[in-house]
Amino acid sequence: MSELPSAAIDERMPRPAPGTGRGVIRLLVRTPLSAAGLAVLLALVLVAALGPVIAPYGVNATDVLGALRPPSPAHWFGTDDLGRDILSRVMLAARVSLQVAVVSVAFALVVGTAVGLISGYLGGWVDTVLMRAVDVMFAFPVLLLALAIVAILGPGLTTAMLAIGVVYTPIFARVTRASTLSVTEEPYVKASQAMGTRRSRILVRHILPNISGPIIVQTSLSLAFAILSEAALSFLGLGVQPPQPSWGRMLFDAQGFLGSAWWMSVFPGAAIFVTVLAFNLVGDGLRDALDPRHRTRMGRTARSGSRGSR
Amino acid sequence: MTMTARTPTLRFVASRLLYTAVVLLGVLVVVFALIHLVPGDPVRIALGTRYSPETYQALRHASGLDRPIAAQFLSYLGGAVTGDLGVSFRNGQPVTLILLDRLPATLSLAGVGVVIALVIALPLGTLAALREGRAVDGAIRVVSQFGVSVPDFWIGMLLITLFSAVLGLLPSSGYVPIVEDPVQWLRRVTLPALTIGLVAGSIMTRYVRAAVIDVASSGYVRTAESKGLGRAVVVGRHIGRNALVPVLTITGIQLATMLGGVIVVEVVFAWPGLGRLMYDSVASRDYPVIQGAVLMIAALFLAINLIVDILYSVIDPRIRLS
Helix, strand or coil: CCCCHHHHHCCCCCCHHHHHHHHHHHHCCCHHHHHHHHHHHHHHHHHHHHHHHHCCCCEEEEEEEEHHCCCCCCCCCCECCCCCCCCCCCCHHHHHHHHHHHHHHHHHHHHHHHHHHHHHHHCHHHHHHHHHHHHHHHHCCHHHHHHHHHHHHHHHHHHHHHHHHHHHHHHHHHHHHHHHHHHHHCHHHHHHCCCCCHHHHHHHHHHHHCHHHHHHHHHHHHHHHHHHHHHHHHCCCCCCCCCCCCCHHHHHHHHHCCCCCCCCHHHHHHHHHHHHHHHHHHHHHHHHHHHHHHHHHCCCCCCCCCCCCC | HHHHHHHHHHHHHHHHHHHHHHHHHHHHHHHHHHHHHCCCHHHHHCCCCCCCHHHHHHHHHHCCCCCCHHHHHHHHHHHHHHHHCCCCCCCCCHHHHHHHHHHHHHHHHHHHHHHHHHHHHHHHHHHHHHHHHHHHHHHHHHHHHHHCCHHHHHHHHHHHHHHHCCCCCCCCCCCCCCCCCHHHHHHHHHHHHHHHHHHHHHHHHHHHHHHHHHHHHCCCHHHHHHHCCCCHHHHHHHHHHHHHHHHHHHHHHHHHHHHHHHHHHHHCCCCCCCHHHHHHHHCCCCHHHHHHHHHHHHHHHHHHHHHHHHHHHCCCCHHHHC
């Protein structure tokens, strides 16, 4: 069932702790699609870091006479209605998109994981209360809740990050809780409890490292959704505010020119698409590398018949 | 039907109803809290700079914001139960009427969108599953991965560019109720529904594939095959029927998710549904309408999930008995 060395990370064995990240990356680059996703992400980070230096034009340098020009050697992605270079704007917008995604997912990761750990480990009424709160948050479609939060707190970069972070917190709580419940029953946790180890130490030293796999996978997938959410909020005028360029806002501005200047909508949209795709591919690759159970469930190995029912 | 077979179903339905009621109460608390989280005085913010003190007092009183918070919550709760969600800050109209006016547009968009998604996902997902590991499977999985990663409103813009601007085949915006003119309705619903249908279809393809693979590897399918039943009979009767349960679930979830996702697509296509209403209300800071729209979409979301859960237990007795 496994050309991949998945036996080494079988669920019965301790999963790679955060320190052995190199092994995970080696597993990740084995599948060409995940490797491609990783390469795209590295390139994006580079563009985001060096954007102002390598962009061919100023991000808000207008040139009314050169407005709405199609792609050419001088302007690879063409120019918008104010004569601004679309390539330069797409490059500069990468930074803010990644920033929003990373900050908001970091928020969701920290808060959600803490809630899930506490809920799963303590159980009882704490678990009941926290999980009902999570259920309530799941009753709102993601974008609707984000939109409502931004509508209340006022548009802008900070509120957009907060809104996206809040919206993705419950999924981390659920993932962490489910994993915590299964790990808490493991002999090494029971042994530690019997030895009288402090609760906080058990959580951080024994449980957290062993549930990191699903959390890492969720992080990558959430980054993809966070990029999409930020683009949607900015499209609606509630996220990144002009004159700072953002892919979503560029698409909003392109709406009046769908028939006359296709390049205004095609390139910023493609940037969102490629970024989200890269995060998704890396997330899928991580899942295959870190979570063998999922691979089985998706049926890739179920046909071999050697395994019983789940 | 005997009592023993019936009681678990009733108990299951009752427990789901109770659960939904508890979550709905939580949703009401969140929606009620929204207006109180506005930094500053919501009425003042909504009115802007030019208003008379009388207007301010009247609106504040009409919205109940001058009363103690516990009283406000109780009356919001009572109002929500009886269908009274307050009045718009903009024009004083009852929020419930505004919402009901917009509901058909959103439902027709989401309904056609789900149909398109199913038309895409059922054949592609089944094909990928039956050819698991082959080139067709790989191709379908890559395409569905693309569909999952694409921003829906961008797809909408590309469709407008192609079908409206370049080919001139379909209108790019506007809504005609189906009861007024079915042909015009269909012409106008096609592009926005295709937009959300393509994205939802990509997601559902993955679930259909997983469901069919799961069922196809089970014992009764092997038995059916070894009995010498034809491929078509096995796929149609044994695999199809049993894969229906998970497919139904994901269809329900997608339909519910669409109600949130339509917001941006409705803006792109100037579609006068709940999403467009929400967008306009955010711009004009009409908080009671924002609250109402959020509540209505979340309630629909819960209702769809409840119906799916109950259908699920009717189709598959294992679920209510476990």
